Amino acid sequence: MDLFEYQAKELFRRHGIPVPAGGVAVTATQAQEIAASLNVPVVIKAQVKTGGRGKAGGIRTAAGPAGAADEAERVLGMDIKGHIARAVLVEEATVPFEEHYAAFLVDRASGGFLAMLSAQGGMEIEELAVSDPGALIRVPVDPEAGVDGAVLAAAAGLPEAAGEVLDRLWEVMVAEDALLVEVNPLISTADGRVVALDGKVSLDDNAAFRHSWPQPEPASSLEDRARSRGLNYVKLEGSVGVIGNGAGLVMSTLDVVALAGAAPANFLDIGGGASARIMADGLEIILSDPDVRSVLVNVFGGITTCDAVATGIVTALHSLGEVTRPIVVRLDGNNAEVGRRILSDARHPAVRQVPTMDGAASLAASLSGGS
Structure with a gap:
């Protein structure tokens, strides 16, 4: 379990490690109240489980309570690499030597x-x-x-x-x-x-x-949401969403996408015995990522049958409403013909079927506009 910064600092305090005074706010008004109680210049820090907050504008300074409210208003709701800032840490501004x-x-x-x-x-x-x-x-x-x-x-x-x-x-x-x-x-x-x-x-x-660790927050980032649904998902920084069954196949797919001239947007392994529901959940998570411009589903049917994968794709597309981003599907192995027929019969305009892994990756990369 990865902790938010404020949770990490709770542990630090328990063990006598000096940290700046401060508190957590989920509204601009709360940020103003914390700043008033500190009565010193403060730093407003987005609470997200990813790096790069400073460069993304998720860390801001304020001279007093009114400024703290204004800066918190700017940071709350900010999307930093697919992680939404639902809370901010308001701390005394400590000038480093x-x-x-x-x-x-x-x-x-x-x-x-x-x-x-x-x-x-x-x-x-x-x-x-x-x-x-x-x-x-x-x-x-x-x-x-x-x-x-x-x-x-x-x-x-x-x-x-x-x-x-x-x-x-x-x-x-x-x-x-x-x-x-x-x-x-x-x-x-x-x-x-x-x-x-x-x-x-x-x-x-x-x-x-x-342990009596700090309790995890409600699912906010894509990784949190995926974890809550039992999916093995890691957010990356590219534009091609990737779904596969089995960690080895997914890793290979990431490499093939890169060789095709695009960068993967994620790692998502639906596992060896995935149901149609899991496949649908996976596709929904990936299409929730605004960085994704195309999706590549690469499945070799074994315990996870290709017809279950195809049914999951169709189910997700029905529940998501209008889907305009292209979804490239390569199915092979157990019940591949049945799966391909299910997708063909659905006639969804977003879905393109390609028989080979290299061909599917090349099409997905092209449709994403490359890296």
Whole structure:
């Protein structure tokens, strides 16, 4: 379970990690009230489970309560990479003297834990990792021995006061059964304090039975909505929506779409035994994404039969009303002929059938207008 920033900071507070004072608002009036209670300049931050908020205009400053209401009005409802800002975090504006980066994560490549630290943090951390790899240190962590925050801080060139914060971030990682604990930026202020200005935490759902974690919000993003329907969906940044059955086939389809000159808009695996209802839910989710300009359904029938997939497509098209974006379908395997006949008989103008995977990907890419 990925947490919103404000939920991550709730965990940070529990473990003694300094964070700015603030509160969560779902209306402009609430944002104004929180700003008035803080009585200092504030920052209005969109609460979405994706990066790039700052560049998208989802983080704004306000000098006082009236300005906080105005900025919250602008941010609430904002669409950031398919995630709708249903709430904002209103925090005291903390001016950093220096920005750093700190994270603990499960390193699946090594099967262990990893600390990632840099004396340089902020919005360009991804670019930094590419342009100056030495600026981001990676230290394997022995889970039994734990970490020595002072040693890690010194190795990364962080201020001495960051050592205790790193110890407590590792405490969050262990005590909360987290898969990722990230702070970017971790700031040092002019008066020597070290503060978690942002927070990203991903928790292991398998450990939910032994925790009183913050409760998840109602489904707001496409990923949340897909998860609530039992779909394995990941939002990407392209224009071709992709549906397939089986993770391997979907990954291959993403590659073929890219080779055809377009970028996939998502990963969506309906699974090996998907029903017509699941197929319909998947298509509805993808067509809810405004970035999608064409859809590619690539199914090899096995346990999931092609007639069930075709029935799901027809069901979704009936329930969605007018669908103008083209849907390219490639069906092969179990009951493929029956599935193709169901789609042909439906005669929906948005549906195009192509017999091969490469041909279907090429048509979907062309219909999307490319990357």
